[in-house]
Amino acid sequence: MDWSNIQESRRQTLGICSRCCSYETLKKKLPVLGWLPRYTLQWLQVDVIAGLSVGLTVVPQALAYADVAGLPVQYGLYSSFVGCFVYCVLGTSKDVTLGPTAIISLLVSLYTYEDVSLAILLSFLSGCIQLAMGLLNFGFLLDFISYPVIKAFTSAAAVTIAFSQVKNLLGLKDIPREFVLQVYETFRKLPSTRLGDALLGLSCIVILVLLKWMKDTSPRMHRNIPRFYRLCNLIVWFITTARNAVIVIAAGLVAYSFQVLGSQPFILTGKTAEGLPHFQLPPFSETTANETRTFNEMVQKIGPGLFVVPLMGLLESVAIARAFASQNNYRVNTNQELLAIGLTNFLGSFLSSYPITGSFGRTALNSQTGVCTPAGGLITGLVVLLSLGYLTPLFFYIPKAALAAVIICAVAPMFDLRICKTLWNVKRLDLVPFLLTFLVSFWEIQYGILAGILVSIVILCYPVARPQIKVLESESLVLQPTSGLYFPAMEFVRDTVHEKALAVSPQRSVTLDLSQVTMVDYTIVVGLRDLLHEFKSQGLCLTIRGLQVRNNILLGRFIDGESMKMCECCMFNPTYCQFSDIYKCRICI
Template sequence: MADTAESGNKMASEGTKKDDPDLESTMEPLVLCKENEGGVHVEENALTKVCRLLKSKEFWKARFPCSYWIPEYRFSTFIGDTIAGTTTALTVIPQGIGYAPLAGLPLQYGLYASILPGFIYAVFGTTKELSVGPTAVNAIMSFNYAGSDAGKAATLALFTGIIEFIMGFLNLGFLLHFVSDPVITAFSSAVAIQVITSQIKGLFGIKYPARGFLNVWIGLFQNIKKTSLPDLGSGVVSILILFMIRKLKECKVCEGPDPNAMRAKVIKKIKWFLSISANCIIIIIEWVGVEETSIKEILDSRDPIQILQDLGTGLVMLPLVSLLQHLAIAKHYAGSKKMKASQEMSALGLIQIAGSFVGSMCVTASFGRSAVNASSGVKTPFGGVITGLIIILACAVLSTYLKYIPTSILSAVIIFSMFSTIDVNLLITLIKTKSIDLLPCLVTFLLGLFYSVESGLIIGTLIHSLLVVYLSTRLKVCVKDEDKFTIIQPDRELFYPSVDSLRSTLNEAAKRKMPILVDLSRSTYLDYSSSTTLIASIKSIEKSGTKVLLVLAEDQAQALGGPLTGLNFYYSVEDATLEIIA
């Protein structure tokens, strides 16, 4: 069995690396130079370029990543994928059932949202560990925009998928780089607390009209006397059981003195299996029965365009948040390899589009499920197909037995799963290091907690972007006084907001009435405004009788061209220094 797993791992590794070009390398500029047979450079127009790409085998293989691992697929790999897919299904099923109420939908809709992702991602996905399906973040945001209307939720998923696919097709993944890790972490923590808050009423068995962090907790204390003790008791016991089962794998009971013995290995595997199946175990214990609901009832006969008008900013926020989650997890598992962001965006978009026709809410990758998939030894994305087949079986067999799963048990499962996504360590680290990231992190978290998670994400990102722009204008200028001249050297590229700092330093140095050497060798880029302002300052100083020598790269001098006429400019500090000494 060890040899089988090892050969599967080797095949998967080779299958991933073999002939696997960087996807972004296939998205070349539409006009480029190309050598003909005589070695002469000729310009290739856009139409010819597109036709050449469409005829390229690598172009199509990059868009169907399954073509890399299918030729190398073996029975041993299938066994590994089957084990991983089955194990992951035990996590997907209870999570899907638990997240559906967060979106205001009946329990079976969580299973519907988990069916197609594995099949589609196996064809278009690039990361074998990823497990795509419903998540707490997407579920609660879907409710915020679509409410409990299944038709609106499916329409939201459809247009979310279209937007994500277009972003992937246009290679717009770089836009997500403007959302920093502290903002993402604060956003996730705020959502986790919001999700926990939304389940408090179910845990205590109390019904009262309230949504939002403050309203729910105020309502809880006002209605605390109406608490259902059986519901609260079963919920608390469930959380304790979940905690103990999860910690079971860290306990060495029954493993024996030799950790390498067969007994110890078998016991460890059993403990690990129980720990990742904890949610499923709790739900099965409390399961009773339900009426069947046809999947055809999910989508109503209303015009999707009319629903679209009601979704508003959800059409922007859901694609953004889904892609942030998905690409963060894909980047984590890509390791040292470059993540193929555009292909992942397109794959997620196709999953959303197809899923909307079977009543799926918005989905994305889940870190918890992906971790289970990876630790189960998945070999290729085909493991998701196995998961999907098991979920189809669960829908067929179990859909008539969902209604009587106690609400308190579902609340307990969701609350427990959310605790692990609250990151307190980041906040402590930012406070200790007095990092400037603390401000956008706190704004994102507090706005997300007390107002709305979407506003927190947008405003936190804008604040962090403004801070980055502000810091880029804080140009550090090194001033060194020599015997016969003064050297002035900025530490970075010159952009128009920062050139005033350099101009002030030049004017101050000019008061010494010694030659000034301005070294721009570290400034690899000068925008138009900064270059014209700098040149005007140099000419003004020279008119006052102070000689200024400018050192810049040859390509910079060629780009500036005419404005340098009449100035003393050189391509190296040594040449400029010799000129001053001479």
């Protein structure tokens, strides 16, 4: 037995283990270790204020988004606190807050058909997929989905979500889920509008818009301003920041007042489950009054949502994290973000959560409040837990029209067609995936995303398949691809060579300058071999020059035959090379 080899193997194993378990490695996987040792009392004060502000926003939004997902309102809150605690440990952005969002809630509604068990199972499976992508460092795949496709999808989703709430805003019933039928039935049933819901809903929208305008236009406070004015400004800031909570509470009080007086002109949220969710396994099978569905049948029922929901969740969260990291001068780790959102969905499914992702509106509020670390999410999570523990009986009196107003005002900024003007000025071809995604998303949301991605990939690959070829006239005809040469372009190069050299009279020899080619593959080798044979059969010369050393050796090895040898000098100094019957090219002779 070779003891020296065994000892060397042990040393290598110990070295690998020490690197894997080092503090620096743990800091990469647990970002909390990076900022926690530097945490200060001043940071704590700011994080508490930010956490409370976001908490007062997330509670009413969670109730509203659960309605968008077609689930009882308490499931919005069940989905709102796990991400706060997980992201504090694993997240790399100080601003991002995880929870229910309008887009993910819409997708959950489309793929789970208002079935709670399917929604929770979808959260579990989405978390598994997202965790696998993070562990395998597949975050780079998100870079292949272009910004116009994302903007088109969010704009279409904003229209779909907002219009889906018109029925609650006006008190209409029996409105179908499909967008086109929804629009038709909504307008057809306008005479059935409930006056109380319509007045309350429209009033809530007007007040929300005014409060947002006040927040955006309020002047900044300075130290030399009297304390009374500072106090007034603080009160205004609090009301405008927590405007969603203010509206929901006010509408609930109005509805309760009518209930006490013995009449109720509004459609109320109704009874909700009280208390915190139980920790239990996700439903891997489901028993209904008519049948028992197995795990496979539930997965088949979810269908394309198994891929669309986790993908859109990752896209939304990573895009938000990158945007605010750029705005506030720090960097985020995409793969670490995948791990954070994946673990949140995975653990959340054990607490009756449906899929969640990063929220743009709440993240913006978090950033504007000046949050210093992800610890602000701990306060937000505690606010949600307190609401679940003590406020759920009061949710009975919340009018659905008020929640609809909150949703409509939340998704309205997502609708942005001003990008069309920018795309027209920058690159008009980008309008094609944008418009295609936008329009097809109204038919089927997953087809809109898929169509936009496919068209974007085609636009991306077209210059690869059809490279620009510069034609130079010297002693012989010189053809030079001005970009790299990859396998989709080989037929185009052959057609160009035929058109310029063999389809003319008299036929001409050609020099093919491949100085821009960094790599060759089997398709390129076969294509060049066929061209060489064709030129030789016509008694013409095809000269290849400018190849890098590795490509030169490969071509010489695999195209080499009885009548085709590579110049021995040029193989090691590839400034000029010609395949011919001799062993040295014209330059080397």
